Amino acid sequence: MALNNVPVEATWTWSLDKLPEGTGTVVVNIYPDSSFENSIECSSEGCDPSVAMQFLLDHVPEGNNLVKLLLSVKSGYIIQSDFLDRRMVDCLNVTKVQGFVAPGQHIEGCTAEAYQSMSFSGLLEYCYGAIVIRDDSSVSVAARSTAINDELGKRLSYPWLSLSLIPRKRLALVGAGSLLKVHGFLVAAASLNIALVVFDNAGHWLSDEIYRNFREEFVPLDMTVNAEITQRIALAVTEYQSTNTKEQHLDGILSVEEHLHTIIAHAATKLGFNTSPPESVGLAQNKYATRQLDKNIFCRLVSCPADLEAVLSEEGSKLLYPLIVKPSKGWSSEGVWKVADQKELHEKVTSLWRESFTAWHGHDVVIETYIDGPEVDANMVLVDGKVVFFEVNDDFPSAGDYDSNERGARVANFVETSNMLPSALPSSELKSLQKRLHELALAAGFRNAVLHIEAKLRNSSCYYAKDSDGDRLVELQFRMPPTTTTQPKDVFLLEINPRAPGWQEIEATAHTYGVSYYSIALLNALGDKQRIAFLSVPFVGGPQYHMQLLFVSAQKGGVYKYGDICKTVLESDSQGSSQSENLSDHVVKSANLMEDGEKVLDPGTGQIQQLQKKLDSMP
Structure with a gap:
């Protein structure tokens, strides 16, 4: 036996x-x-x-x-x-x-x-x-x-x-999105002794009893974004508090939905919960307002055809192309265009006033100078205004960074292609990035926050070069001789996002540095500064390896019919390889974001929210 x-x-x-x-x-x-x-x-x-x-x-x-x-x-x-x-x-x-x-x-x-x-x-x-x-x-x-x-x-x-007791806490999760987007928060909450009470539309996937283990309770709430939503959220939370014992009261509020962040900050203020100032969150979600933190380029805001005509009349002969056109309250690089002349400027600005765009992003459109140079994603954790964790990732060029005759006008948008961490930029440039981005974060009013910041570097010692065949493969290389004149003033802020990065980057940072933005974001909603500082300590010696995020995007519109393409590629590589290692041995995580029969918008429209809305409604 x-x-x-x-x-x-x-x-x-x-x-x-x-x-x-x-x-x-x-x-x-x-x-x-x-x-x-x-x-x-x-x-x-x-x-x-x-x-x-x-x-x-x-x-x-x-x-x-x-x-x-x-x-x-x-x-x-x-x-x-x-x-x-x-x-x-x-x-x-x-x-x-x-x-x-x-x-x-x-x-x-x-x-x-x-x-x-x-x-x-x-x-x-x-x-x-x-x-x-x-x-x-x-x-x-x-x-x-x-x-x-x-x-x-x-x-x-x-x-x-x-050394201190860690009592059980409760957070209101308002707007839970898809399982793909929220799963990391659910797992982290359980491990941190945090219960989640979900507030979302009746019929949301988390309301189903089979997902009971993910949340303590589900409270139906009309999530229609209108003038009453802040008050509606505050009232729902207040009613929940009144019908439960003191031991079951909520200690904070957060959302994984980007378009709700300013609304949640206002609701948290009403409820007396920890939050960044609503004015700071609102400023960060407004690209034109963010640009006023650092007025070092041409930048104008237009909200209607008359505004555009006024800019062309006043500035037309002085405009230096290329320019960038983007929704002032956009996200996920939707509707961002690089324009080469006045004709393209007029065409792309007008396209952003389509109802399908304004329904999500409003009518405000930013026109600003296009800045050349390496682009980065910088993630920062602040506690009492001090940086307790900072990392920089290299954001490889998007189709829109190339000239239209080089890449083709149809796919010349700014949807991400690849992201590598840690950054290969020299330490002097990374220090300039941290110094300047920290200054701008404080100027925006953030003191306790998780921030995802996008920026470019002028006068960098590095540039993106194509491979010898001139195809899509690029690599960050040093200029020769390898010198740099980059100073903090050469850091060009693209945007501040008052949130953790997207789930792909969160996963990459957790694997590379051992630091979880899921955990830190939850603790930030509670104002638990001690645990934030503790969990922001990376591996001794820095990242354990280099990690690449690879985004595979559609090059044309149509109907998707390839099933789980990630699984197919990884399995076929494994079966067809005669070597001891294959592609799947080097893939930490993959996710297929489309289903057979789904309509795919042409990249030329600049829209991606159809997919996002579908994802958020599904487990």
């Missing part, structure tokens, strides 16, 4: 390693051989019932395998229950990670010396997690153990324990 495939009698040996002080951790190594002094005997009768021992039974060391149990040398409250999974993400040669703690749980720690004197069963009582190391006969167990200890030192050297 065997227990979980373990013989009735099993013997393992173990040793103890101290990790760097910042990890707050001691490691117990469980070996499959008898080369160490301490031994463990386990049988199907009388075996320790703890989750740690069950993990050992399920992943019994055999062959050249190794299991590491993690023990705390400090006492405190768990800040985020799945922190071990989050920080060990994509760690080479780790095949299994499991934490043994609950949200907000208090754990006791002992000194390394105290652990050294304990019996093995005594050690198990202090185990907060465990990992399994890949079996590799080409490398000794000792060498693999040392390498993983080094990784643990880089990944766990941050405050994952709090």
Whole structure:
């Protein structure tokens, strides 16, 4: 008879390693051989019932395998229950990670010396997690153990324990969107001991009982965006508070819907919840108002044909092309155009006054100078006005960055093509970016916030070059000689978004740096500054690798009929490859955003919201 495939009698040996002080951790190594002094005997009768021992039974060391149990040398409250999974993400040669703690749980720690004197069963009582190391006969167990200890030192050297009690909190999630968009927030909330009460249209997918585990309660709310929506949201939350006990009261409010952010900020102010100033959020969502923070280029606002004619009459002969045309309250690069002359200017501005555009973005249209130079996405976390986390990603050229005769007018929009992190720009330019963008964020009124900022660099030492064949492949390269004159004044702000980046970039940052904007955004809505600062600490030494986000967009309109194209490509590559590695081995995550039979708008329209509205209505 065997227990979980373990013989009735099993013997393992173990040793103890101290990790760097910042990890707050001691490691117990469980070996499959008898080369160490301490031994463990386990049988199907009388075996320790703890989750740690069950993990050992399920992943019994055999062959050249190794299991590491993690023990705390400090006492405190768990800040985020799945922190071990989050920080060990994509760690080479780790095949299994499991934490043994609950949200907000208090754990006791002992000194390394105290652990050294304990019996093995005594050690198990202090185990907060465990990992399994890949079996590799080409490398000794000792060498693999040392390498993983080094990784643990880089990944766990941050405050994952709090000295203060972490009580359960509740957030109102108003406008939950699609599962793809909100799933990361739902998972993070559970791990942070945060309950979510969802307010959305009756019939929203989260109202279904099969999604009960994702939220504490669902409250039907008319989400029609009109003059009454702020008051409607505030009233619904107030009524919820009045019908529940004090222990069930809400502690904050947030939304994952970008068009609701200013509305939510006003509602939060009415309700006394933590929020950035509504004026700051509103300014950030208004590209023309944002431009007034840094008036260093030509910029005009037009709201009707008469306004456009006035600009052409007053400035026509002095306009320096190319220019950028975009909705003042747009998002997702919808309706952004680069125009080469007055004819294109008139054509593209007029196209933004179609009802299909104004219904989402209003009538205000910005006309401004097109700035050449490398574009970046910069993500910033502020606590009391100080930057606690900042990272820059390289945003590769869109079709619209090329001349129309080079790329074709039909696809010359600014839908993203590729994004790579961390940025390959030199450190001096990254410092200029942080300094100037921090100044502009403070000028906009933000002090506690997660901000997604888009900018360009003038006078950069780098530029995007095509490959030798002149096709679409580009790479960020240094000019020769590799010098730069970029100063903070050369940072050109494109827009400030008072939110975390899109889910693709959130996932990429979490994998690359070990920092989750899902978690930070939730805590920001609660005003939990301590946990924000703690969870904003990246891996020691910076990013663990380079990550690329690749966006595959339609080049023409029509009807989609390719099924799950991502799955198809990855599976066909795997089946057709004769090599030991294939494309799927290097893809962290993929998502197909269209379904067969769906109408795809031609890129020449500049519209993408049809797809977005569909996504937000589906699980």
